[in-house]
Amino acid sequence: MxxxxxxxxxxxxxxxxxxxxxxxxxxPKELLKKGADVRVIIPKYSAIPDKYxxxxxxxxxxxxxxxxxxxxxxxxxxxxxxxxxYFIDNEYYFNREKIYGHYDxxxxxxxxxxxxxxxxxxxxxQPDIIHCNDWHTGYIPALxxxxxxxxxxxxxxxxxYTIHNLQYQGIFPSGVLGxxxxxxxxxxxxxxxxxxxxxxxxxxGIVYSDLITTVSPSYAEEVKMHHYGEGLxxxxxxxxxxxxxxxxxxxxxxxxxxxxxxxxxxxxIDNFKNKAFNKRSLQNELGLPVKxxxxxxxxxxxxxxxxxxxxxxHVIEEIAAMDMQFIILGTGDxxxxxxxxxxxxxxxxxxxxxxxxxxxxxxxxxxxxxMFLMPSKFEPxxxxxxxxxxxxxxxxxxxxxxxxxxxxxxxxxxxxxxxxSFANYNAHDMLYTIQRAERFFQDKKIWxxxxxxxxxxxxxxxxxxxxxxxxxxxxx
Numbered sequence: 079m080x081x082x083x084x085x086x087x088x089x090x091x092x093x094x095x096x097x098x099x100x101x102x103x104x105x106p107k108e109l110l111k112k113g114a115d116v117r118v119i120i121p122k123y124s125a126i127p128d129k130y131x132x133x134x135x136x137x138x139x140x141x142x143x144x145x146x147x148x149x150x151x152x153x154x155x156x157x158x159x160x161x162x163x164y165f166i167d168n169e170y171y172f173n174r175e176k177i178y179g180h181y182d183x184x185x186x187x188x189x190x191x192x193x194x195x196x197x198x199x200x201x202x203x204q205p206d207i208i209h210c211n212d213w214h215t216g217y218i219p220a221l222x223x224x225x226x227x228x229x230x231x232x233x234x235x236x237x238x239y240t241i242h243n244l245q246y247q248g249i250f251p252s253g254v255l256g257x258x259x260x261x262x263x264x265x266x267x268x269x270x271x272x273x274x275x276x277x278x279x280x281x282x283g284i285v286y287s288d289l290i291t292t293v294s295p296s297y298a299e300e301v302k303m304h305h306y307g308e309g310l311x312x313x314x315x316x317x318x319x320x321x322x323x324x325x326x327x328x329x330x331x332x333x334x335x336x337x338x339x340x341x342x343x344x345x346x347i348d349n350f351k352n353k354a355f356n357k358r359s360l361q362n363e364l365g366l367p368v369k370x371x372x373x374x375x376x377x378x379x380x381x382x383x384x385x386x387x388x389x390x391x392h393v394i395e396e397i398a399a400m401d402m403q404f405i406i407l408g409t410g411d412x413x414x415x416x417x418x419x420x421x422x423x424x425x426x427x428x429x430x431x432x433x434x435x436x437x438x439x440x441x442x443x444x445x446x447x448x449m450f451l452m453p454s455k456f457e458p459x460x461x462x463x464x465x466x467x468x469x470x471x472x473x474x475x476x477x478x479x480x481x482x483x484x485x486x487x488x489x490x491x492x493x494x495x496x497x498x499s500f501a502n503y504n505a506h507d508m509l510y511t512i513q514r515a516e517r518f519f520q521d522k523k524i525w526x527x528x529x530x531x532x533x534x535x536x537x538x539x540x541x542x543x544x545x546x547x548x549x550x551x552x553x554x
Contacts, residue, residue: 081205087120093123187248191279242292244308247310249273291324294482294483322545335468342360353469373448374402376406405447450474451474460484473485486499
């Protein structure tokens with residue numbers, strides 16, 4: 079049986095700030111179905127809810143050398159939905175209110191990278207593959223090859239490294255190499271660990287892993303270009319034969335309009351009238367006029383430039399002038415939060431601004447909206463468009479990364495497509511596409527066809543897990 083250890087900085091349902099946690103929580107379940115022995119290892123953060131901490135069992139400890147220090151490394155485990163999860167315990171690093179944004183993240187995640195390797199002697203699990211994710215685990219392959227290269231135990235292990243978002247690379251001063259990671263400076267060269275005079279956790283993962291993946295085929299191509307490559311495009315081109323794009327999937331148990339406990343009334347393709355009930359209920363809850371013939375467009379997002387919010391800033395008045403309602407849910411840059419609050423005050427019957435994170439409301443918005451807007455500047459994969467398709471809410475997206483791979487523009491001549499899209503990062507191209515979607519909304523025959531097509535799509539983890547299994551089996 080193929081043995082895989084997936085290392086990540088977060089995993090649902092234990093701790094989640096973004097899509098990485100969804101991958102670490104959902105992919106292993108599908109790999110298990112394919113016959114792999116998959117286990118997950120993450121830090122034991124104090125922010126993990128007590129109900130999950132109470133299910134953990136202490137299995138042992140070791141010490142991790144960080145320069146002149148030896149830091150305690152406790153190991154806990156629990157089994158959740160058939161998957162064994164390991165938790166690295168050290169209160170100095172992980173007993174904090176937030177899991178990211180600390181001044182000592184190089185030391186914090188340098189410790190975690192080392193702890194993943196040292197914990198293998200405690201767990202007794204010898205993986206064939208260690209699957210690392212994003213910069214927080216980038217030094218695991220480098221440490222195994224450089225500091226443990228003499229050890230037959232580690233030489234047997236192959237490494238897969240997944241880039242979830244190339245924008246965040248874990249770049250720190252060069253002193254980290256010796257003071258924390260205990261790696262000799264002979265490795266601090268342009269072809270190995272040096273990056274513009276600094277250390278770069280993500281570069282280390284790319285250089286020392288056997289295979290590299292990104293979270294969509296289009297993003298795998300984009301990161302080789304200067305515009306998207308964030309300074310690593312040369313390295314990624316050099317490793318292009320080992321670079322694969324595998325689309326993230328959606329957890330169909332969590333996001334299922336037929337069983338979703340958060341929405342007003344459950345529905346499916348055969349009982350679609352209940353989606354109209356969800357729309358009426360959503361309009362009523364958010365104080366919008368209850369109108370069946372007016373499309374509801376929604377946006378659930380971090381309110382930052384990467385998500386295309388700056389495009390909305392330019393044409394929000396034109397959107398407000400349309401015969402449609404617009405619901406926003408999210409937090410982010412204060413100028414965008416204030417913009418949407420102002421627009422809600424100015425157009426209370428057309429705009430609902432909800433500057434918060436609310437999981438229950440997000441499910442209700444997916445179920446009760448007609449359209450879902452994602453005008454991202456770049457989007458490695460994207461989860462929201464997959465959820466919206468699952469709930470029969472037609473996506474309007476910019477053609478980039480995973481959005482391009484999953485949303486095909488509707489062609490009224492051939493009746494092909496499952497949504498609406500625009501290619502240029504341009505506010506008026508986006509506005510035109512929204513207006514085009516609004517026109518087709520009035521044609522109920524076309525709109526119902528789009529809804530049915532979107533709900534029939536299979537964006538679950540099944541196909542993606544098969545592709546990961548193929549990559550793993552290439553290596554062992």
